[in-house]
Amino acid sequence: MFADYPRAVGGVHRAPLLPARAVCQTGAMASSDRCSYAALALVAALTLTSLVPARASAGPIAERRSAALDPYLQPVPLPPDYDFRAMERRQRMLRWHEGLSILTILTLGAQVAVGQAVMAAEEQRPITTSMARMRDAHLGLGAATAGVYLTSAALAIAAPPITRGPGYDAFTWHKGLTLLHGTGVVLVPLLGFAIEDARSTSRPDADRIRRLQTAQQAVGYTALGSLIGAAVVIAID
Amino acid sequence: MRVWVTIAGLLLAAPVSAASWVAVAGSEIRVLAEHPFQTVRMRSFAPEGAFAWSPSRPLDFSGMIERPLSVAWASFDSGNANRDAVIRERVRAYRFPQAHFVPEDFRDAASTPTGVTATAIGRLYVGGMMQRFEAPFRIELEAEDRLRLRGGFDLDMTAFEIVPPSLLFLPAEPRVTVELELVMRTATSPTKE
Numbered sequence: 001m002f003a004d005y006p007r008a009v010g011g012v013h014r015a016p017l018l019p020a021r022a023v024c025q026t027g028a029m030a031s032s033d034r035c036s037y038a039a040l041a042l043v044a045a046l047t048l049t050s051l052v053p054a055r056a057s058a059g060p061i062a063e064r065r066s067a068a069l070d071p072y073l074q075p076v077p078l079p080p081d082y083d084f085r086a087m088e089r090r091q092r093m094l095r096w097h098e099g100l101s102i103l104t105i106l107t108l109g110a111q112v113a114v115g116q117a118v119m120a121a122e123e124q125r126p127i128t129t130s131m132a133r134m135r136d137a138h139l140g141l142g143a144a145t146a147g148v149y150l151t152s153a154a155l156a157i158a159a160p161p162i163t164r165g166p167g168y169d170a171f172t173w174h175k176g177l178t179l180l181h182g183t184g185v186v187l188v189p190l191l192g193f194a195i196e197d198a199r200s201t202s203r204p205d206a207d208r209i210r211r212l213q214t215a216q217q218a219v220g221y222t223a224l225g226s227l228i229g230a231a232v233v234i235a236i237d
Numbered sequence: 238m239r240v241w242v243t244i245a246g247l248l249l250a251a252p253v254s255a256a257s258w259v260a261v262a263g264s265e266i267r268v269l270a271e272h273p274f275q276t277v278r279m280r281s282f283a284p285e286g287a288f289a290w291s292p293s294r295p296l297d298f299s300g301m302i303e304r305p306l307s308v309a310w311a312s313f314d315s316g317n318a319n320r321d322a323v324i325r326e327r328v329r330a331y332r333f334p335q336a337h338f339v340p341e342d343f344r345d346a347a348s349t350p351t352g353v354t355a356t357a358i359g360r361l362y363v364g365g366m367m368q369r370f371e372a373p374f375r376i377e378l379e380a381e382d383r384l385r386l387r388g389g390f391d392l393d394m395t396a397f398e399i400v401p402p403s404l405l406f407l408p409a410e411p412r413v414t415v416e417l418e419l420v421m422r423t424a425t426s427p428t429k430e
Binding site: 070072075078082163164165166171237 | 274275316317318319320321322323326331332333334337339360362365367403404405406
């Protein structure tokens with residue numbers, strides 16, 4: 001589709017920064033007033049300069065003046081509710097959200113793997129010291145997963161919203177999958193507590209423990225799958 | 238006597254006077270951006286622009302531009318509303334809602350069996366930044382009152398001080414491919430497709 005068109009050879013040719021725009025690039029894009037005042041002051045100064053009788057340097061001055069008055073470089077007024085700092089904050093928060101979500105996938109994956117190993121080890125009795133250590137690791141990973149997950153979710157929820165159009169897309173799926181992994185991350189520790197509760201009775205019911213473990217395993221895999229899915233839909237579309 | 242000379246002059250000039258061509262429905266601008274995980278295709282069906290050109294003098298581009306080529310960032314759609322919103326932020330669309338290309342000169346004009354090719358030299362405005370730019374294009378006359386203008390070029394967004402968006406800590410390529418396909422009709426012909 002793209003091969004049939006004449007193409008530019010040289011690409012972009014960089015031009016010197018233009019005065020009005022250069023003022024606007026000083027990290028103060030949000031302070032529209034400051035930017036506008038600076039541009040106005042610049043235009044006024046250049047206009048006054050142009051009233052001075054022509055000298056040898058009149059050429060460059062005239063060029064700079066025309067650049068400052070270039071209609072395509074004049075910004076439109078910022079929307080009254082537009083908050084530039086909020087947009088920067090949003091980007092920062094979502095970058096943390098990305099990082100913590102990857103960490104959640106890793107810790108939840110490790111937790112699921114250790115949980116699987118605990119289930120396999122419990123088939124062979126008696127309970128050994130290494131199995132007890134695995135259970136502790138499983139519990140620790142669960143706590144870490146919950147902490148990282150909740151922090152990541154809080155960042156995504158608290159990030160300043162962006163104006164987006166209607167319609168379904170990858171982001172809709174990303175948010176929809178939250179229901180699945182959010183429920184999973186809440187259910188996994190609850191089922192874990194139920195398993196511990198069933199174990200700590202005077203006469204543990206092995207069948208009940210096994211059923212609870214199987215349920216926790218299914219929920220854990222579902223949460224892990226939906227977390228990976230949420231990352232993948234954003235990554236590929 | 239002077240009136241007759243004027244009328245005669247107008248009549249002589251009429252056959253070679255350039256018609257005004259306006260971009261109509263069916264026009265499209267495509268932007269192709271690459272990320273390690275995905276290829277993003279953004280499309281806008283709302284480019285605007287007008288130029289004067291006469292098929293009887295196809296290589297004459299003097300006084301061609303009547304209205305520069307402009308496109309609103311809000312009209313671009315990549316199939317993901319969130320990504321579109323992020324891109325609008327990156328190109329500073331809240332301050333500079335449109336990108337413009339203002340041709341100033343033309344070179345390498347040549348006739349081909351299918352139409353005319355040339356390179357437009359002008360100013361490209363993106364996000365409040367201007368760069369001198371050269372864009373080759375081709376004009377194909379499809380009917381008496383309808384032509385198709387095609388062009389394509391690569392663009393380095395960092396030249397406009399635009400930071401490429403990143404996804405999962407991997408930034409998109411700063412170089413994007415832009416393609417335009419303008420369907421243009423003479424100003425007097427119906428503009429509906």
